[in-house]
Amino acid sequence: MTGEALPPPVSARPRPEVVMHGTEPEPAGWTTWLTTTDHKKIGIMYLFATFGFFILGGVEALLMRLQLAQASSTLIEPTAYNGLVSLHGTTMIFLFVVPVLAGFGNYMLPLMIGARDMAFPRLNALSFWLLLFGGIAFYASLFWSPPTAGWTSYAPLSDDAFLPDGGIDAWIFLIHLTGLSSLLGAINFVATIHNMRAKGMSWGRMPLFVWSLLVYSYLLILALPAIAAAVTMLLTDRHFGTAFFDVTGGGDPLLWQHLFWFFGHPEVYIMILPAFGMISEIVPVFARKPIFGYKAIAASTAAIAFLGLLVWAHHMFTTPTATVVLAIFMISSFAIAVPTGIKIFNWIATLWRGSIVFKTPLYFAAGFIGLFLIGGISGVILAVFPVDWQLHDSYFVVAHIHYVLFGGSVFGIFAGLYYWFPKMSGRMLSEGLGKASFWVMFVGFNLTFLVQHSAGLSGMPRRIYDYPEGAGWEGFNLASTIGSFLLGIGVLMSVVNVILSIKKGKKAGNDPWHGNTLEWFVQSPPPVNNFDVVPRVRSVEPMKDIRREVARGARQTAGTVSQPVA
Numbered sequence: 001m002t003g004e005a006l007p008p009p010v011s012a013r014p015r016p017e018v019v020m021h022g023t024e025p026e027p028a029g030w031t032t033w034l035t036t037t038d039h040k041k042i043g044i045m046y047l048f049a050t051f052g053f054f055i056l057g058g059v060e061a062l063l064m065r066l067q068l069a070q071a072s073s074t075l076i077e078p079t080a081y082n083g084l085v086s087l088h089g090t091t092m093i094f095l096f097v098v099p100v101l102a103g104f105g106n107y108m109l110p111l112m113i114g115a116r117d118m119a120f121p122r123l124n125a126l127s128f129w130l131l132l133f134g135g136i137a138f139y140a141s142l143f144w145s146p147p148t149a150g151w152t153s154y155a156p157l158s159d160d161a162f163l164p165d166g167g168i169d170a171w172i173f174l175i176h177l178t179g180l181s182s183l184l185g186a187i188n189f190v191a192t193i194h195n196m197r198a199k200g201m202s203w204g205r206m207p208l209f210v211w212s213l214l215v216y217s218y219l220l221i222l223a224l225p226a227i228a229a230a231v232t233m234l235l236t237d238r239h240f241g242t243a244f245f246d247v248t249g250g251g252d253p254l255l256w257q258h259l260f261w262f263f264g265h266p267e268v269y270i271m272i273l274p275a276f277g278m279i280s281e282i283v284p285v286f287a288r289k290p291i292f293g294y295k296a297i298a299a300s301t302a303a304i305a306f307l308g309l310l311v312w313a314h315h316m317f318t319t320p321t322a323t324v325v326l327a328i329f330m331i332s333s334f335a336i337a338v339p340t341g342i343k344i345f346n347w348i349a350t351l352w353r354g355s356i357v358f359k360t361p362l363y364f365a366a367g368f369i370g371l372f373l374i375g376g377i378s379g380v381i382l383a384v385f386p387v388d389w390q391l392h393d394s395y396f397v398v399a400h401i402h403y404v405l406f407g408g409s410v411f412g413i414f415a416g417l418y419y420w421f422p423k424m425s426g427r428m429l430s431e432g433l434g435k436a437s438f439w440v441m442f443v444g445f446n447l448t449f450l451v452q453h454s455a456g457l458s459g460m461p462r463r464i465y466d467y468p469e470g471a472g473w474e475g476f477n478l479a480s481t482i483g484s485f486l487l488g489i490g491v492l493m494s495v496v497n498v499i500l501s502i503k504k505g506k507k508a509g510n511d512p513w514h515g516n517t518l519e520w521f522v523q524s525p526p527p528v529n530n531f532d533v534v535p536r537v538r539s540v541e542p543m544k545d546i547r548r549e550v551a552r553g554a555r556q557t558a559g560t561v562s563q564p565v566a
Contacts, residue, residue, distance in 0.1 A: 037121035038528060039106050042128050044424065046103025049132055050096050055495075056139075057091035060084045062488055065448075069481035071469040081465045082148035083167070087139075089151025090171065093267070094178045095135045097409050101274040102127070102185050104416055105213045107424060109189065111519035111526060112207045114198025114534045119191035127185040134177030141170035150463065152264070153234070155245035155256035160238040168238065172231045179224050186217035186224075193217075198518065200537035207517045207540075208291065211298045212277025215305045216270055222309065223266040230259035254319055261312035269308040271405060272372075273301055275412025276343055279365045282419050283347050285513050286362040287354030293346040294540055300339035307336045317388040326385045333383035340376055344369060359513070360434035364415035367442050371407025375400055378453065393463075395476075396456025402449045414441075414494065421498070422512050426524040427505030433497040441490030447483025451476045516541040 033041060064084050067076045076084070106124065110117055118124045141147065147167035149158040158168045193214050197206065233244040234256070243249025245256050284291040291297065313321065313329045347369055356362070378400040382388050391397060421429050455476040460467065467473050511520040520543050522530060538545050 037117075037125050039110050039118045039121065039124060040424075040526060042124050043103050043105075043107025045128055046099060046106055046131070049128075049135070050100035050103055051495075053091050053095035053135055054100070055491075057088050057096060058488055058491065060088040060091065062484055064088065065477075065481040065484040067465070068467075068477045070478070071467055071471065071474050073466055076465075078465045079148060082150075083146040085463055086147040086150050086153075086167075086171070090138065090147070090174065091135075092405070093151060093271070094174060095131075095138070097271045097405060097413075098182060098267070099131050099178070100413055101216065101271070101409075102182070104278070104413075104420070105189060105216075105274065106185075108420060108519055109192060109210060109213060110196070111423075111522065111530055112210055112517050113193065113196060113201060114518050114531060114537065115192060115196035116530045118188050119196060120188050123184050124188055127181045127188065130177050130181035130184070134174045134181065137177065138170050138174035141167050147171040152260060154260075155234060155237070155253045156247075158234060159245060161246075169235070172235050175227060175231045179228050182220050183224050186220040189213050189217040190221070198534050198537050201542075204295070205537055205540045205542075206298075207277075208280035208294070208297055208301075209274070209277035209517075212273045212280070212301055215301050216273050219266045219270050219273070219305050219308070223263045223270070226259050227263035230256060230263070233259075254316075257316050257319065258312070261315045262309075265312040265315060266305070266308045268404065269304055271409050272412075273304065275368065275409045275416075276301065278412050278416040278419070279347060279368055280343075281515075281517065282361050282365045282415055283350050285419075285515050286357045286359055286365075287351050288357065288514075289350055289354045290541065291346065292349035292352075293342070296342050297346050300342040303339040304336060307332060307339070311336065314383055314385075314388070317385040318392045330383055330385050334380065337376065337380055344373060359418075360429065360431055360438060361415050361419035361513075363435055363438040364411050364418060367438060368408060368411040368415060371403055371411060371445065375403030375405075375407055378403060391456055393461055394456035395452045395460045395462055398462050399449045399452035399456060402452075406449070407445060411441075414438075417494070417498075419513070420519075421501070422508030423519055423524050423526070425502055425505070426508055427501050427503075428508050428512060429497050429501045429505060433493055433500075437490050437493035437497060439490075440493060441487055444483050444486030444488070444490050448480050448487055449483070451479045451483075455480075511543065514543075514547075516543050518542055521546065 033045065036042065063076065064081065067073050067081055106118070106128075109115075145165035145167045147153065147163075147170060149163060149168060149171075153168060153171055156162060158171075193206075193210060233242070236242040237244055237246060237251075243251040245251045245253050247253065280291060280297055311329055311333045313325070314333045317326055317329075351366075378396070382391060382397065382400060418429055418434055421427075455473055456462075458472055458476075460471070460473045460476070467477075508524045510522065510524055512524075513520070518535070518537070519526075521535065535542065535546060
């Protein structure tokens with residue numbers, strides 16, 4: 001027997017963790033924003049840029065609503081109105097909804113999986129700058145001639161025989177730059193999720209927002225080549241004498257619709273799946289219950305993406321297509337309602353008998369569920385092809401797409417903003433102003449778009465510049481215009497809330513909501529290296545495990561836990 005001390009028992013040894021023992025000082029100055037490869041700074045730049053484009057797109061929508069508030073209005077010239085339609089649709093889809101979700105993903109993904117950055121930080125920075133340059137190039141067309149063929153730019157309207165000005169070329173430039181940005185970003189997300197998860201974070205323990213980002217990324221990788229090919233063919237038709245979409249040269253305009261909607265329909269799910277992921281993170285935190293049906297929600301995300309790739313032709317029910325083909329696309333469109341319904345059922349089941357904490361993120365999440373449900377039901381109605389023949393290109397379709405993309409995606413984005421703002425800024429947003437913003441937006445949104453179902457059912461076509469007196473649409477349009485300005489005021493209240501709270505908001509601490517996922521383990525805002533210690537993940541709710549472990553060690557009730565400093 002020697003005098004050496006015996007090693008401690010296995011149970012008493014510290015659990016192995018990844019520990020950082022020193023970091024480089026964080027560079028200071030505004031120029032660091034131009035050269036940064038930090039995923040958090042890039043995420044913030046995404047959010048500022050995309051919300052800037054959101055404001056622009058919103059102003060364009062308000063101008064259109066002013067024009068339509070009265071019959072036979074001459075407030076805006078017809079060509080300018082066509083430009084507003086094109087700018088608004090393109091901005092909201094390519095410069096706001098898709099990239100703002102990439103912004104949240106950029107900021108949150110490494111924190112949620114226990115990584116210190118994205119897999120390819122320089123590629124990440126390049127993705128942002130491609131997006132910004134695409135938006136600038138697109139809006140620079142305002143100084144010459146903006147695009148006027150709508151956000152779909154259907155051929156042959158977009159060919160040089162009908163629109164020889166440079167507006168369509170600016171639109172093509174935007175699609176290429178933002179498409180490349182999204183493609184590089186998607187590859188980065190996939191590589192990061194597959195390779196950089198914390199120890200113990202198996203596929204079955206991955207946060208549902210991360211699941212949604214993974215599926216969103218694969219959808220982008222699969223769908224973007226179709227639109228890239230389409231706009232390249234349109235460019236060569238316009239400038240190099242080809243005739244892919246020109247009937248007189250042996251081409252076919254329907255080829256444009258097939259290529260565009262093979263991208264365009266999955267694009268709808270690209271815009272909604274990450275918002276689903278946000279709701280799946282927010283609802284259990286404020287219900288104080290585990291998510292109901294974690295595996296079903298993750299599987300339904302993949303199922304929606306798979307089915308979403310197979311239904312592009314339901315946007316083409318009015319084209320000359322065999323009835324049996326229409327029936328196949330109708331049935332496959334119905335099938336998407338099944339995994340979508342699973343998600344809605346699971347969110348409601350999570351809230352059922354929960355100890356609900358009524359905070360602003362939950363308000364927006366609950367609003368999302370209700371509004372998206374209306375959009376989903378009208379989508380099932382439009383999937384019946386004889387009904388679509390009647391309602392195609394009417395205001396019913398405008399109402400449907402806004403219930404899906406504004407009532408769904410944008411309310412989800414606002415839920416995510418109110419939920420993660422404390423983590424990003426270290427400050428809380430005002431609850432009073434946030435709830436007021438929600439109610440004004442909720443009332444304004446429904447006043448704007450609910451009546452548009454009735455306008456469409458009574459025959460009002462979409463994209464029209466004016467309508468005659470006596471058509472019976474003035475009441476619908478006046479209500480819709482009033483609602484749109486209420487909606488704008490609601491958005492403005494949230495903007496004011498963010499501006500006031502960045503400097504003067506209540507300090508948030510690390511974990512103000514008692515969250516479930518790893519981003520709440522680090523300081524608010526997180527340090528440049530994210531984690532001094534990367535904890536092992538032992539369940540789908542690692543923060544609950546950590547709080548229990550800390551409480552056991554301190555022999556006290558589990559509460560907010562601070563990240564230990566190495």
